[in-house]
Each structure stands twice: as structure tokens, then as C-alpha cells.
Amino acid sequence: MSKHAVVSLSGGMDSSTLLLRALSEYDSVTALSFDYGQKHRVELERAQALVDYLASKGHNVTYKQIKLDGLVELLNSALVQGGDDVPEGHYEQDNMKETVVPNRNKMFASITQAVALSVANRTEDICDIALGIHAGDHAVYPDCRQEFRDADDAAFRVGNWDADRVGYFTPYLDTDKFGILQNGEILCAKLKIDFDEVYSRTNTSYKPFPSGNSDYKSASSVERIEAFIALGRKDPVQYEDETGEVDYEVAKKHVEKVLAEYV
Numbered sequence: 001m002s003k004h005a006v007v008s009l010s011g012g013m014d015s016s017t018l019l020l021r022a023l024s025e026y027d028s029v030t031a032l033s034f035d036y037g038q039k040h041r042v043e044l045e046r047a048q049a050l051v052d053y054l055a056s057k058g059h060n061v062t063y064k065q066i067k068l069d070g071l072v073e074l075l076n077s078a079l080v081q082g083g084d085d086v087p088e089g090h091y092e093q094d095n096m097k098e099t100v101v102p103n104r105n106k107m108f109a110s111i112t113q114a115v116a117l118s119v120a121n122r123t124e125d126i127c128d129i130a131l132g133i134h135a136g137d138h139a140v141y142p143d144c145r146q147e148f149r150d151a152d153d154a155a156f157r158v159g160n161w162d163a164d165r166v167g168y169f170t171p172y173l174d175t176d177k178f179g180i181l182q183n184g185e186i187l188c189a190k191l192k193i194d195f196d197e198v199y200s201r202t203n204t205s206y207k208p209f210p211s212g213n214s215d216y217k218s219a220s221s222v223e224r225i226e227a228f229i230a231l232g233r234k235d236p237v238q239y240e241d242e243t244g245e246v247d248y249e250v251a252k253k254h255v256e257k258v259l260a261e262y263v
Helices: 013-025 042-056 094-099 104-123 146-159 177-191 195-199 219-231 248-262
Strands: 003-008 028-035 062-067 126-130 166-169 239-241 244-246
Touching: 003 013, 003 104, 013 028, 013 042, 013 126, 013 177, 013 195, 028 042, 028 104, 042 062, 042 195, 104 126, 104 146, 104 166, 146 166, 177 195, 177 219, 219 248, 239 248, 244 248
Parallel strands: 003 028, 003 126, 028 062, 126 166
Antiparallel strands: 239 244
């Protein structure tokens, strides 16, 4: 029996690594990205760029971007256009709750489940939904916790015929960003693709500049750079601040200072 996966692909580091993981473990992979009016919608361009790069290396993904038109004016979050400024600092600080988008993962999971069940019914094979949620998100985002996933899965099974054909693939639920990046190194070697080419096609910044370059002061960027520091590799994305483009070492030093102050 063939195995299929439908990946919720944000264009960030975590879900992009998850996409590589799915390619290494499933017979076919579909990836979905969502345009919900996020300020950092450059992540959608990065997701497409990654899918194109993978295709050039013989790893084909069925990819769709889903537009959730109209939500941007109704959602209360610093991450959507028109919301408050995205806060800076460390992810575990209380003000990071301003970056919560109400019910975001439930919306994404519901659509991903619908597509996965459709794939399963069409192929009469197993199809998993793959989510890149990880332990580093548990404190800020309640919809990234196991309790939520269990409740959401139960509701899906109550509400759909043949739901037993659909499972969950959440390999990073108990892993932090450093662990995800470590796995990314292994997966790149396994899939015979270039690590820097992959991760240069990701966006983690919640405050990207109009150029598309990443900031290095918002919490999501701090967490990403912290993972690269732990891995001992240079982050291949281009960073920027109010002075213009900056070398990775500038971003790294800022994050090291933030981490020292936070501890």
C-alpha cells in the first residue's frame, strides 16, 4: 500500500524541514500554503521557490497556495496586515502572545485534513497530514500542543466518513528548532540536496523588510538564529536592519546578546 502525505507548508524553517522529511518517508507528497493576510507573506514566495528547487533535483511535490480572502480585516493579531507592530525579544517573553493568530492552526489543519481525506478516498491508500509544530511553540501557541492535536483529530474523525484512512505526522512535536535543523542536515544529505540552497529558500522572520530580507530582532528570527548558532552553521538567508543589509555575524551577535540578557 502506498503512503501519501499532505504537508502544511508555511515557507518557514520548520515546515520546510518537514517537507524534506515527508519526501524521505512517503510515496507522494502534497504541500499546501495559506495566504491569510500575514505581514510576512514573503514566506509564500519562499515556499514556491523551495518546491521549484526540489523539483529541479528530482523531488516532485504537488503544491497549492490557498487564499483565505477577507480574513485580514477580521483577525486580531500583530502578524496580520493592519495589526500592531510585531514585538521584539525572546520567544518565551509574555508579549509574544501578541503574535498569536486566533485559531490559525485549526483553520490550516481543517483544510489539510479535507485534502488528505480526498487523497485517501481517491487512491484508497493511507494519507497523513503533516504539521511542523514543535516544542518551542508550546508556551506561546496553544494550538501547537498535543492536547489540541488530539482534540482536533477526534473532531475530524467524528465529522467524516472513512476518517480512519487519515493519520497525523508530527515528528517535531517534542523537538526544538535546533533539533529540527539537525534533522534538516541529515535529510539534505539523504535527498542529495544542498543545505544552504534549501534554507536560503525559507523565511522565519515575522518582520521582513520590503526587500524580502529578514529582520534579526523579532522573536521568530531570534529563535532561528539561536538554532543556527547551536548547529555551528551560518544562516544562508540575508539579514537586514534600518541601516540596510547586514552580515550574518551582526545578526548573530545581536541574538547572542539577547540570549545572555534573557538567561
